[in-house]
Amino acid sequence: MVSKRRGDLVRYMDRWQGQTIVCAASGPSLTVEQLEKVKQTSARLIVINDTYKLAPWADVLYASDARWWSHHIENVRQNFEGEFWTMQEDAWQHHGVMLAPAKYENGLNTDPGWINHGTHSGFQAINLAYQFGAAKILLLGYDCKYKHHPDCRPDQDGKCRPPDICQRHWFGSHPKGWGDANHIARWVQSYRTINCDRPIINCSPDSAVDAFPKMTLDEALA
Numbered sequence: 303m304v305s306k307r308r309g310d311l312v313r314y315m316d317r318w319q320g321q322t323i324v325c326a327a328s329g330p331s332l333t334v335e336q337l338e339k340v341k342q343t344s345a346r347l348i349v350i351n352d353t354y355k356l357a358p359w360a361d362v363l364y365a366s367d368a369r370w371w372s373h374h375i376e377n378v379r380q381n382f383e384g385e386f387w388t389m390q391e392d393a394w395q396h397h398g399v400m401l402a403p404a405k406y407e408n409g410l411n412t413d414p415g416w417i418n419h420g421t422h423s424g425f426q427a428i429n430l431a432y433q434f435g436a437a438k439i440l441l442l443g444y445d446c447k448y449k450h451h452p453d454c455r456p457d458q459d460g461k462c463r464p465p466d467i468c469q470r471h472w473f474g475s476h477p478k479g480w481g482d483a484n485h486i487a488r489w490v491q492s493y494r495t496i497n498c499d500r501p502i503i504n505c506s507p508d509s510a511v512d513a514f515p516k517m518t519l520d521e522a523l524a
Contacts, residue, residue: 310387310400311433312415318346319435322523326360327424328353328471329445331507336442336519343523345440348431350423352473353443354382361385364402364430366423368392369480371399389417389426402430408495420492421485432498439502440522443472446486446510460487486510 322345326337337357340347347360351370354363363378364387365371371378371386371393378386388394389404404419405411410429411418417429424444431439449469454462462468466475470483493513496502504511505519 310394311402311417311430314400315414315433316435320437321346321435322438322440323348323431323434323436324440324442325424325427325431325444326350326353326357327427327441327443327445327506328473329443329447329506329509330449330469330472331445331509332356332443332472336505339519339523340442345523346434346436348427350427350443352471354378355473358382359384362387362430364388364423364427365393366390366404366419366426367481368396370476371397373477387430389419402426402433408492410496410498420495422489422492424489425492425496428496428502432500437500438522439498439500440519441502441504441509441511441514442506442519444504444506444509444511446490447508448483448486 324340324345325348327350334356348362348364349357349360351365358381361384363382366389368390375397386399387402388399389402393399394401402417404417406419408420417426451467454467457463476482493511502514503522504514504516505522
């Protein structure tokens with residue numbers, strides 16, 4: 303179902319025209335040191351999900367899951383300095399989060415006021431950065447792979463054995479019963495559908511995402 307409410311994103315179109323925007327997801331490789339490097343530059347920062355805890359000074363917090371917002375909203379209000387954004391109308395209606403309506407499609411949505419779903423928040427944050435007018439988009443914490451425990455013995459499908467032994471995010475795992483980076487292979491595929499007329503550079507160390515050129519953060523910020 304496509305949202306009928308487009309006002310928030312339309313008002314903020316091209317707000318950061320010509321600027322570098324960093325999207326920081328929550329893969330195991332993400333560090334405070336990386337985010338502090340961003341802070342020392344003029345780049346804008348969009349943090350995704352729990353990563354707001356590492357950079358409460360970021361410009362935007364983006365999360366697509368209404369359940370995540372219900373769980374975190376009070377702490378976010380107390381500790382995060384920037385704007386709150388989502389594609390979920392429930393989060394907008396119940397928590398006052400700004401709405402970037404999404405079409406349930408892959409690829410980059412270039413229509414004013416819209417983003418595409420692409421199956422997860424990291425994908426949507428890239429589309430949001432594009433709609434904000436980014437000249438260049440840098441990715442941090444876009445690992446799409448787990449930090450394997452020494453005792454892990456993956457099966458023939460690549461699933462960790464014993465289950466849940468490996469680190470899925472920099473913070474560990476989401477609450478039991480939530481989605482917990484269970485579809486990383488699908489995410490890798492979704493990034494391959496993005497065709498952008500502006501540079502998207504993957505600065506995530508040891509990332510499985512192969513859709514974009516890879517560079518160190520220092521090189522990309524130079």
